[in-house]
Structures are given as structure tokens and as C-alpha cells.
Amino acid sequence: MMEKLSYILLLILQLFTVFAYSYSPNPRSGHLSAFINNKLYFISGSTTLDRAVISNDFFYIDCSMNFNSSINSIPYTSLSNLNGIPSIDVAGSSIVGPYNDIILTFGGIGLNNSYGYQLIYTFDTKSLTWNSLSTYGILPPIRKGVRPVFSYGRLYAFGGFNNINGTPYNSLDMLDIGFNWSNITLSNAPSGRDGYVSALLSNGNILYLGGYISGQTAGLDIVYLYDTNNNLWQNMSTAGTTPESRGYFTSVLNLKKNRLIIYGGESTQGYNHPASPTLAVLDLSSNPFTWISQNVSGDFIPPPLLLHTANVVHNYMILAYGMY
Numbered sequence: 303m304m305e306k307l308s309y310i311l312l313l314i315l316q317l318f319t320v321f322a323y324s325y326s327p328n329p330r331s332g333h334l335s336a337f338i339n340n341k342l343y344f345i346s347g348s349t350t351l352d353r354a355v356i357s358n359d360f361f362y363i364d365c366s367m368n369f370n371s372s373i374n375s376i377p378y379t380s381l382s383n384l385n386g387i388p389s390i391d392v393a394g395s396s397i398v399g400p401y402n403d404i405i406l407t408f409g410g411i412g413l414n415n416s417y418g419y420q421l422i423y424t425f426d427t428k429s430l431t432w433n434s435l436s437t438y439g440i441l442p443p444i445r446k447g448v449r450p451v452f453s454y455g456r457l458y459a460f461g462g463f464n465n466i467n468g469t470p471y472n473s474l475d476m477l478d479i480g481f482n483w484s485n486i487t488l489s490n491a492p493s494g495r496d497g498y499v500s501a502l503l504s505n506g507n508i509l510y511l512g513g514y515i516s517g518q519t520a521g522l523d524i525v526y527l528y529d530t531n532n533n534l535w536q537n538m539s540t541a542g543t544t545p546e547s548r549g550y551f552t553s554v555l556n557l558k559k560n561r562l563i564i565y566g567g568e569s570t571q572g573y574n575h576p577a578s579p580t581l582a583v584l585d586l587s588s589n590p591f592t593w594i595s596q597n598v599s600g601d602f603i604p605p606p607l608l609l610h611t612a613n614v615v616h617n618y619m620i621l622a623y624g625m626y
């Protein structure tokens with residue numbers, strides 16, 4: 303386990319292994335992805351298993367092609383010649399802006415295991431420019447393993463881990479439209495964690511699940527919900543058969559936003575144990591939320607991945623890169 307860096311994998315409905323063509327990015331993990339206007343962007347990440355090399359690659363895949371055909375080549379376009387591309391590993395990202403066409407990166411580990419760079423970078427997909435964003439107020443510390451969520455002009459960044467001073471965070475930091483940070487301190491907040499997944503639900507709640515708490519994976523039998531409308535934390539015990547606990551996995555919402563599909567992750571740090579089952583589904587339309595079994599079939603089943611990305615593109619979940 304965990305000896306390989308993966309290429310792009312497509313999953314769900316039809317399953318293909320996909321190999322690169324012309325411009326061919328290196329395998330990587332701890333990168334970021336964002337799907338905007340039919341382009342699936344990939345940013346940075348580490349191209350070595352020891353995480354010593356952090357790339358400043360930036361490229362996209364044109365997803366206007368029909369995935370309902372066996373894909374022999376991926377239409378990659380490199381944007382690595384642009385100025386100001388962040389070089390970050392295990393960072394977080396969100397799609398932001400009034401037109402949902404700006405990629406925002408949050409934190410992450412820089413070169414030489416340092417945090418000596420900006421907290422936030424943005425890429426405007428219209429003007430094709432990278433900027434580092436100056437923010438004000440109660441500046442949150444830079445950290446890794448945060449999954450920020452953008453809702454109604456506000457960015458919510460919960461938890462994360464600073465692996466230089468070994469500090470986990472459980473504060474929820476909120477960046478408003480004037481780039482002013484505030485620190486939301488509330489009772490019932492989940493304990494500090496990194497490598498969790500987050501999702502903005504249609505009722506305005508942000509769901510948080512799993513991850514590492516002080517090096518131990520958190521059980522998937524408790525879902526935390528931050529209510530962005532009423533500014534409060536709640537938790538819910540899930541029903542059904544709970545999948546194994548895990549960190550550094552991914553989640554996507556289905557198109558109806560009533561199911562959360564999680565993929566991969568490791569269940570114990572250091573022992574490199576892939577969490578089982580690799581793919582699991584949480585039904586969000588039931589009360590309490592219920593884990594339902596999901597059998598995966600197809601010609602090609604991807605391996606259990608870690609530090610990969612997952613994006614919904616048309617009616618597919620695209621898993622990209624990662625380690626296994």
C-alpha cells in the first residue's frame with residue numbers, strides 16, 4: 303500500500319482507466335482540483351512519495367467531451383507558464399466569487415515543510431490571473447488539511463493541523479465579503495481535526511465528517527453540522543452500517559444533493575491501512591442520515607486512494623491522482 307502515485311481515474315456508471323496524451327502531468331497527491339465552466343483544473347501537490355518535491359503545475363482537462371465513450375486520451379492543457387501559481391501540498395480549496403468562477407486556495411504545506419507563504423491565493427478563470435489575497439481581522443493561522451466551504455459570500459474554514467508545531471485547530475474561521483476574518487467560537491464545536499470532508503447542504507448546513515483528531519481517525523458514526531443561518535453547531539449519530547473511520551479521503555454530493563459519496567482515505571496513520579469499504583454512501587434524505595450499502599461494478603475499479611481529489615463532472619465522479 304501507498305507505494306504508488308496515481309494518474310486520473312474515472313468512476314461511476316462507466317469505469318475507465320485513462321492515460322495521458324501530448325502534455326502529460328506527473329502523478330501526484332495532495333493536489334487541489336476545481337470544476338468550472340466545463341474545465342477541471344488541477345493545482346500543485348507533491349510529485350514524490352516522501353512529499354519533498356512540491357510542484358507548481360497548473361493545468362486543466364477540457365470536459366466538454368462526451369464521457370460516454372472509451373477515452374484513450376485526456377485533453378490536458380497546461381497553464382503552468384502563468385505567474386504566481388502557488389506551490390502547496392495538502393492545501394484546501396473552494397470555488398468562490400459572485401459568479402462562482404474563482405478558485406481559492408487555503409493554507410497547505412509549502413516547500414521544505416514551511417508555512418512561509420500566503421494563506422490565500424486566488425485564480426480568476428476569466429482573466430487567467432493568480433493573486434495572493436490580503437485579508438484582515440483575526441487572521442487564522444496557516445495549516446494543512448482544511449476543506450473550506452463558500453456560501454453566500456462567506457468562506458468558512460474549520461480545523462486543520464499545523465505539522466510544524468504539532469497544533470490541531472478546532473476554530474471555525476469566517477472570511478466575509480470585505481476580506482475580514484472573524485473567529486466563530488461556539489459550544490458543541492467538533493474537536494480539532496484535519497483531513498476531514500465537508501459539504502454545503504441545500505438547507506444551509508455545512509456537514510463535517512471524519513478526519514484525524516490528534517493522529518487518530520474519527521468515527522464516521524457522527525456527523526457535525528454547522529448551521530450557517532442560525533450560527534450554531536449540531537451533531538447527529540448516523541444510522542446504518544458505519545464504514546471504517548478514515549482521514550484524507552474525499553466526498554462529493556450527488557446531483558440531487560441528497561447523498562454524500564465518500565471515497566478512499568486511510569484508517570490508521572503510519573500503518574497505511576486503506577479504509578473499508580473504499581466507496582460508501584450516506585443518505586442525507588433520511589433522519590438520522592443513514593449509511594447505505596453500495597456495490598460498485600465495472601471493467602475497471604480504481605484502487606483505494608489517499609490524498610486524491612474527487613469532482614462531479616456531468617453525472618460522473620472523477621477521481622484524480624492520489625496515493626495507494
Ligand SMILES: *[C@@H]1O[C@H](CO)[C@@H](O)[C@H](O)[C@H]1NC(C)=O
Nearest residue numbers: 315316317368369370371372
Ligand atoms: C452512449 O451514447 C450513445 C449515443 O450518444 C447512446 O446510444 C448509448 O446508449 C450510450 N451508452 C451508454 C452506455 O449510455
Ligand SMILES: *[C@@H]1O[C@H](CO)[C@@H](O)[C@H](O)[C@H]1NC(C)=O
Nearest residue numbers: 389412413414415416418419
Ligand atoms: C529548501 O531547502 C533547500 C536545501 O536546504 C534550499 O536550498 C532551498 O533554498 C529551500 N527552499 C525554500 C523555498 O526555502
Ligand SMILES: *[C@@H]1O[C@H](CO)[C@@H](O)[C@H](O)[C@H]1NC(C)=O
Nearest residue numbers: 440441442443473485486487
Ligand atoms: C479562535 O478562538 C478559539 C477559541 O476561543 C481560540 O482557541 C483560537 O486561538 C482563536 N483563533 C484565533 C486565530 O485567534
Ligand SMILES: *[C@@H]1O[C@H](CO)[C@@H](O)[C@H](O)[C@H]1NC(C)=O
Nearest residue numbers: 438439440480482483484485
Ligand atoms: C471585522 O469583523 C469583526 C467581527 O465580525 C467586526 O467586529 C469588525 O467590525 C469587522 N471589521 C470591518 C472593517 O468590517
Ligand SMILES: *[C@@H]1O[C@H](CO)[C@@H](O)[C@H](O)[C@H]1NC(C)=O
Nearest residue numbers: 490491492493524536537538
Ligand atoms: C453532540 O451535541 C450534544 C448537545 O446537543 C453534546 O452534548 C454532545 O457532547 C455532542 N457530541 C459530540 C460527540 O460532540
Ligand SMILES: *[C@@H]1O[C@H](CO)[C@@H](O)[C@H](O)[C@H]1NC(C)=O
Nearest residue numbers: 583593594595596597598599
Ligand atoms: C451487493 O452485493 C452482494 C453480494 O453480491 C449482495 O448480496 C447485495 O445484495 C448487493 N447489495 C446491493 C445494494 O446491491
